[in-house]
Amino acid sequence: MKVLLVGASGAVGSAVAQALAGRHEVISAGRSHGDHCVDVTSDASVEALFAATGKVDAIVCATGGMFFGPLAAMRPTDFDIGLQGKLLGQVRVALFGQHALNDGGSITLTTGIDEPILNAVNASAVNAGVEGFVRAAAMELTRGLRINAVSPTVMTESLPVYGPYFPGFESVPSKGASTAAPCSACKSPPPVAHV
């Protein structure tokens, strides 16, 4: 299969890339690494990505930023980070991606832990929102297309950044490091850390 992996250099994405390598043709995309550079917050950028890839059999999306911080000090602009990043970012890939899939193809989005945790109201809302989108979108897809969301827990590789938010949670090693080369087409800064 020809698989487009968006967010290929992140903790989750690099593990997915390793798992698929050798069995499928993996096209990697990310903010600054991979075969293609893409900004999932931009319609033009995502449309350009699919114009470059042509038809694919599967799309895996493991990208999108969120805000972590206490509710008491949270501002709407903080909350919007996750809405525009991990939620609308992934939805954007799905909306444009549905038209780039071969019959029977699949879209896989990424959510996160189901349990609410302190200082993560944005993550709780965004992950629930992704799941709500997937539940409804699955009914409308045609041509045998499928859409799913996967919910990894915190990655072992992400513990230095996100560990304090997940006390008591058992992390999962991503079992893979990114081998994606910097994209030659852009010089944007490295991606922010993601769960």
Place this chain on the structure above:
Amino acid sequence: MKVLLVGASGAVGSAVAQALAGRHEVISAGRSHGDHCVDVTSDASVEALFAATGKVDAIVCATGGMFFGPLAAMRPTDFDIGLQGKLLGQVRVALFGQHALNDGGSITLTTGIDEPILNAVNASAVNAGVEGFVRAAAMELTRGLRINAVSPTVMTESLPVYGPYFPGFESVPSKGASTAAPCSACKSPPPVAHV
């Protein structure tokens, strides 16, 4: 109790207003009707609302637009209507409202039907997102503050607009019509219809 009702002239809000009238001091707010005009998509507008109301004992929010339409033709900007309207709009009221509540006060947000329906991926995501926010926010509130989300089905009064989206669903009469007078402070257009 002193209750601030945001979205008081909508199908849900007008029923809430009627239910609370006589038992509580209800302060109504809406885009163009009520004691105060407020645009829930604007930080400045929501901050001005709470500056005008002073401390309250409860906040009820029944407002925020969403997009209805088929997935196949949906654009990210369509999807963002619900993110900025019903999701971030209500979250904004909660974020600023937490600081305007007396000890032991409550915030009540509005979601919608849990079941995904055709042409409503935006509603499915937005309602799930509101619920995800509430689940996590409830853990962080202090001073005995509470937050909940209520999930009405489609209002009988909304059937002329939204009926075709809810085949097989039994509507619920709101048992109340808005008695809110147009706000004298603004001349904005009437609110869009909401579920």
